[in-house]
Amino acid sequence: MTSNESVLWVHAHPDRTSLNHALFRSGTDRLRCVGHDVSISDLYAQNWNPVLSGADFVGPVGDTLSAQQKHATATGGLAADIRREQDAVRAARYIVVQFPLWWYGMPAILKGWFDRVFTNGFAFGVHDEHGHVVKYGDGGLAGKTLLVVVTAGDRESALGPRGISGSIDHVLWPLLHGTGFYTGMRVLRPHLIASANFIDAQGFDVEEKRLHARLGKLDAEPAIDFRSLRSGDYDADHVLLPHIPAGEGGPDSHVRQRASSTSQPPWCSNAS
Structure with missing residues (x-):
């Protein structure tokens, strides 16, 4: 990355002595050392409220929760903590989201951050000049560019294409495609730190260098080549057209270019 880029790092891990937390501190320090403007949302440290409710906004009485949220987004009626986080998202060119993989997903506190911050009229429900909703x-x-950094207890091979857990790209499909790409961001392949409970001091040095190397080239790294809604690949019901090869179906059907079986994604332990 070139210097003086704005980065928002959203972190969700409750244990300040964990490997995850150590890499979070190291990654943010590294970005600042090379001249980037880094904002941090450390959700556990902030005691972030993850529960979306009507208390988050002021809207017309009788409207649905979604309509109230959209009205509050447009009129400045959102709660102060939501407005603060949205300002940080607006200011950032790069958004790094880091968490431990719990039950094949993110911790509830982080899911609640997305629920409350990515409001109707801010991250979604946005219209183009013709009045059409823009998404995917x-x-x-x-x-903006999204990088997901995730620690997992299982071994790297188990989170690969033939692993019992499924590839990490598929495990994180709702976040990568359903949140990041849906809202228009460039989505990079996730940065996986596997076997997190077994990494010793020497292993930490390896993972720290690997994370720093990844952070240094975010602007040059190609995004996952998801098929956009306006690519001409989908019909009116948002289903792939018959001539689009879908293979065995699933998430890979919605990616134009897949890595070959001999290539290694950037989260592999020996990647640069």
């Missing part, structure tokens, strides 16, 4: 490749967060 365009949206309220277009122009």
